[in-house]
Structures are given as structure tokens and as C-alpha cells.
Amino acid sequence: MPTSTDSRLTRLRERRSGLIAQRDAITNAVELRGATNLSETESRDFLRVTEQLGAIDDRIDELEAEARQGAPTDGARQAGTARMSVTEPRTYARGARASYFQDLARVQLGQDDDGRAIERLRRHAQDVSEGAEYRDLNRTDGNGGYAVPPMWLMNDFVTLARAGRAYANVVNGQPLPPGTDSINVPKVATGTAVAVQTADNAAVQETDLTDTSISAPVRTIAGQQDVAIQLLDQSPVSFDEVIFRDLVADYATKTDLQVISGSGSSGQVTGVRNTAGITTISYTTGSPTVSGLYSKLADAVQRVHTQRFMAPTVIVMHPRRWAYLLAASDGNGRPLVVPDAGNPQNAIATLGKVAAEQVVGQLHGLPVVTDPSMPTNLGAGTNEDVIHVLRASDLILYESGIRSRVMPEVGSGTLTVRLQVYGYLAFTAARYPASIVELGGSGLAAPAF
Known part of the structure; x- marks a missing residue:
């Protein structure tokens, strides 16, 4: 009978296959129309799928490592089994060898031949999705993790x-x-009206509503x-x-x-x-x-x-x-x-x-x-x-x-x-x-x- 870990691995691998198919479909569409570059929408979709693939790969690695080491199940951990937690440094932490701006420039100019820059930007997107700097720069429909400067960039310097x-x-x-x-927001300009009916069968007040609109460019x-x-x-x-x-x-x-x-x-x-x-x-x-x-x-x-x-x-x-x-x-x-x-x-x-x-x-x-x-x-x-x-x-x-x-x-x-x-x-x-x-x-x- 498959274990809980085996079941999760199976689901994750099926999800991974589906994402790979989505990414291949994006690149195939570009090839079919004879283009050499992805459109803005295609680039955004490609990066999103790549980010999801990276997250799934990380989770698969974790589950496979648990299976090899005989790690306790989630239920056992919840029952109180101790577990070591390792915190990795942020991708673009101060003093890191990687440069956020160099990686962003390489990706935008198509010079990321080995794919390392986009991988670091993907990891950075995961970093900022958990940090306050994403909220600082994105209130609503924002720009996604790749375009968000690192946390230390926004928080430490003494500004004007x-x-x-x-x-x-x-x-x-x-x-x-x-x-x-x-x-453009519709707006009632003048409203309807009611009045006391002067007698039975007398005319009922009728005032026509008029409308206008408000424009906010x-x-x-x-x-x-x-x-x-x-x-x-x-x-x-x-x-x-x-x-x-x-x-x-x-x-x-x-x-x-x-x-x-x-x-x-x-x-x-x-x-x-x-x-x-x-x-x-x-x-x-x-x-x-x-x-x-x-x-x-x-x-x-x-x-x-x-x-x-x-x-x-x-x-x-x-x-x-x-x-x-x-x-x-x-x-x-x-x-x-x-x-x-x-x-x-x-x-x-x-x-x-x-x-x-x-x-x-x-x-x-x-x-x-x-x-x-x-x-x-x-x-x-x-x-x-x-x-x-x-x-x-x-x-x-x-x-x-x-x-x-x-x-x-x-x-x-x-x-x-x-x-x-x-x-x-x-x-x-x-x-x-x-x-x-x-x-x-x-x-x-x-x-x-």
C-alpha cells in the first residue's frame, strides 16, 4: 500500500508533467509563427510556469530525501517529533556574489545563456512573496517578483x-x-419624485430620472x-x-x-x-x-x-x-x-x-x-x-x-x-x-x- 509520501510524490510528478507541457506549448506557439522572441504575455506565462516548476521540483526533492532517510510522516511530526529547520540566505542578500540588476539586465537582453540568472530571479520571486517588500511595491495588480528590488534595497538606506x-x-x-x-462611472443627475395623491383616482406624481457620468482618466x-x-x-x-x-x-x-x-x-x-x-x-x-x-x-x-x-x-x-x-x-x-x-x-x-x-x-x-x-x-x-x-x-x-x-x-x-x-x-x-x-x-x- 503506498505511503502518504508516495502519494504526494505521484501527484507532484503528475503536476510537473502538466506544467512542462504548458511551457512546451508556449515555445511551440512561438516556433509555429516563426518568431524568435516571446511576446510580453508569453514571457509572463513562461516565467510563471517556470516558477511553479521550480517550487514543485524543490518539494519533490524534499519528499524524496525524506523517503531515503526514513523521515517521519507529517502526522508524526504534528504529534511532536522534533525536526531541524535550515534557513537559507536570500538570493540577493547584501554582500551576495549575485547581482539583482545584472541578472535582470541579462534576462531582459536575452543574454542568460546558461539559465542561471532566470533561476536566481525565480528564487528571488519566492523570497519576496514571503516578505514585506513585495507588499511595499505591489498594492494590487503589481509587477511580479522578478521586478521587485530585494528587501535590503528598500529598507536599510537612510533616505531623503x-x-x-x-x-x-x-x-x-x-x-x-x-x-x-x-x-467612467454612471451617476444619477436628477432623481424621481413622489407626492401626496390629492384624491382617489387623482394623478400620481411622475418625475423622470436623468443620468450623467463621471470620467476618471x-x-x-x-x-x-x-x-x-x-x-x-x-x-x-x-x-x-x-x-x-x-x-x-x-x-x-x-x-x-x-x-x-x-x-x-x-x-x-x-x-x-x-x-x-x-x-x-x-x-x-x-x-x-x-x-x-x-x-x-x-x-x-x-x-x-x-x-x-x-x-x-x-x-x-x-x-x-x-x-x-x-x-x-x-x-x-x-x-x-x-x-x-x-x-x-x-x-x-x-x-x-x-x-x-x-x-x-x-x-x-x-x-x-x-x-x-x-x-x-x-x-x-x-x-x-x-x-x-x-x-x-x-x-x-x-x-x-x-x-x-x-x-x-x-x-x-x-x-x-x-x-x-x-x-x-x-x-x-x-x-x-x-x-x-x-x-x-x-x-x-x-x-x-
């Missing part, structure tokens, strides 16, 4: 300080649908850096780390700025501030006070309630405006915003934690998120900021994953390598503009501390 994407993170994020350059955010190959080869500092990390960080910042203030022209999305129909409230005064701002924010909250007919979910402001509230005190010098852990009495707001670009406290019962990308150069004196009170789920941000590329051929004549990242996004706040209230004016000029 940049604002993140706090506003973009609070809105309704969705994967960008493939195969389109514009997302797909836009591209991209950046690149050309680097002398000597710099990558000879410098004691890993400049590929510096460049890719900085490009990804700036990508996040630019995405956030598009959500907040995109102009809707010159390749930009239409951001919240430029969306037609949002509500604006002016806090105009030469002597701003915290109580005056508090009242205006209450007005903003009720505007969403009365115009959107649903509650707002978040308040977004610049860190300096939150600091202004934290610095405020009453006539006896007692702070008006205190930590919520102290069970405050009569506080206008509570401080959750000292943090950057995330929820920092509560005001009017709503979470407060600080974002340094909120503008601070508005108004006649060009030193005013704004505060947004909004129902964040009404705003939709469609995003692809961030793709990375290494292109040695563009500068091959000068030994130059181009490192590049790019991605796609579409955004709309026009589904329910009444769910957004912008508070601005001279009362939000730069505070003094």
Missing part, C-alpha cells in the same frame, strides 16, 4: 526625508482595472535616473539602493499631491481641491482663535450631514494646524487639547498619539489625520492652509502597482544604466462632491508659537 501619502491612504483605494485609459507617474555603470560597480555606497528607494518615496508623495491638488490638465488627475461642487467655508478674521476655528469646523461637519445626508468620516489638516490646536490653552494656562488617556473634561479635542501622517487624535468626534502635503501657500498673504472635512469612502483612488525597470541598452554606448519606476492611477472625488468641505481663509494663516 519626504512627505508620504496620508490623504491618499484614507480615501477608498481600489485596484486599477487593466486595459483602459479612462474609468488614467494617468502615469514615473521617474528615472541614469547612472554610470562604474558608479554601481566601484562605489563603496550602493547607489542603486539610494536611487530606487528615493524614486519610490517620491512616487508616494506625488500620488498624495495628485489626490489633494491635481489640476486635471497636463497629465494630472483632478484632485479634491479642483473638483467642481465641493463645499467651501471661509474663516476670515484678523484675530483667529481656537474657539472660532472650532465653530467653523462644526459648521463643516453639519454641511456634510445636511448635503450628503451621511456623516463625514475624517478631518485632514496640515501638521502645523494640529500643532496650533495642541498649543492652545485657556485663561488659566491649561491645554485645550489633552491626551485621551487622561479622561479629559471639556476638551475641544483629544490627542491620540504623537505621530506623522496618520490618525493623531479626535475633533468633533472624528479622527484627525495630519498630512504635510496639504497646501500652506494660499490666500492673499500666501501663508494660509486649509482643512478638509470629508466622507472618505466617497472618493475613489484606482492604482496599479509600482513597476521597476533596469535598462542598460539606452546608454550602452557610454556604459550608462537607466533605473526607472512608474505606475498608473485614476482618481475621482466627483461621485458626491457634497461629501467634501474645505475650510480656508485668513483665519488659517501661519500660526505663531
